[in-house]
Amino acid sequence: MKKLLSEFDSRRILVAPSLLAADFSRLAEEIQRIEEAGADLLHLDIMDGHFVPNLTMGPPVIAAIRKHSSLPFDTHLMLTDPIQYVKPFVAAGSDHITFHIESGNDPLAVIAAIRDAGASVGVSLRPRTPASALAKVLDKVDLVLVMSVEPGFGGQSFMADMVPKIAELRRMANETNPRIHIEVDGGIDGETAKLVVAAGANMLVAGTSVFRAEDGAAPAIERLHATQKLLPAQE
Ligand code: DX5
Numbered sequence: 001m002k003k004l005l006s007e008f009d010s011r012r013i014l015v016a017p018s019l020l021a022a023d024f025s026r027l028a029e030e031i032q033r034i035e036e037a038g039a040d041l042l043h044l045d046i047m048d049g050h051f052v053p054n055l056t057m058g059p060p061v062i063a064a065i066r067k068h069s070s071l072p073f074d075t076h077l078m079l080t081d082p083i084q085y086v087k088p089f090v091a092a093g094s095d096h097i098t099f100h101i102e103s104g105n106d107p108l109a110v111i112a113a114i115r116d117a118g119a120s121v122g123v124s125l126r127p128r129t130p131a132s133a134l135a136k137v138l139d140k141v142d143l144v145l146v147m148s149v150e151p152g153f154g155g156q157s158f159m160a161d162m163v164p165k166i167a168e169l170r171r172m173a174n175e176t177n178p179r180i181h182i183e184v185d186g187g188i189d190g191e192t193a194k195l196v197v198a199a200g201a202n203m204l205v206a207g208t209s210v211f212r213a214e215d216g217a218a219p220a221i222e223r224l225h226a227t228q229k230l231l232p233a234q235e
């Protein structure tokens with residue numbers, strides 16, 4: 001059974017550790033470790049060497065790890081032409097699919113393809129893409145993913161100038177889709193999380209700060225959940 005994002009309350013802080021920072025030689029153990037540490041979802045970064053200058057994993061890897069986790073799979077497609085990969089990723093075990101508004105396909109067609117496949121839908125934007133680029137789709141998706149680094153690599157520094165964009169998207173969503181999830185991805189740790197949550201984000205992707213935390217994954221996830229009190233009330 002899939003667990004769609006519509007089943008999660010967007011007034012709650014949700015932590016989605018990014019598998020990109022895990023030890024790739026021991027994926028099943030790494031996923032079990034963050035699941036036990038309190039992760040809400042697992043964030044999967046899918047790169048094609050074209051939309052971004054890096055390659056990661058495809059549907060066979062997702063299908064293999066699906067057997068080792070009960071966490072919902074939050075799948076971030078950094079792909080040119082994502083529409084042709086929607087079905088294979090959902091069939092492999094993705095519960096949620098986020099695509100990039102800059103990816104070249106008609107956004108309404110990608111949204112329809114994801115819904116038809118039975119997953120919940122997110123749309124993402126690169127740091128240079130303004131919030132206004134999402135005006136026409138905000139009421140049709142379950143989630144918007146704000147990139148706070150240039151997509152392609154883990155371990156980069158958080159771009160603080162993305163904070164006003166989060167606040168702008170929160171304001172836009174209050175008009176058209178107040179229960180939307182606002183997710184932020186890139187350079188998130190216990191400190192940067194405070195800034196993005198205060199601006200209205202409720203979903204935190206964190207690779208390095210969770211998988212490579214010196215004091216372990218559970219305290220790292222706890223620091224992210226602790227930002228709950230900063231989340232502004234929704235209208
Ligand atoms: C970057 C990816 C991120 C990345 C986050 O393209 O979308 O999910 O793995 O990694 P950290 O948390 O290390 O910045």
Ligand code: ZN
Pocket residue numbers: 018043044045076185205
């Ligand atoms: Zn990501």
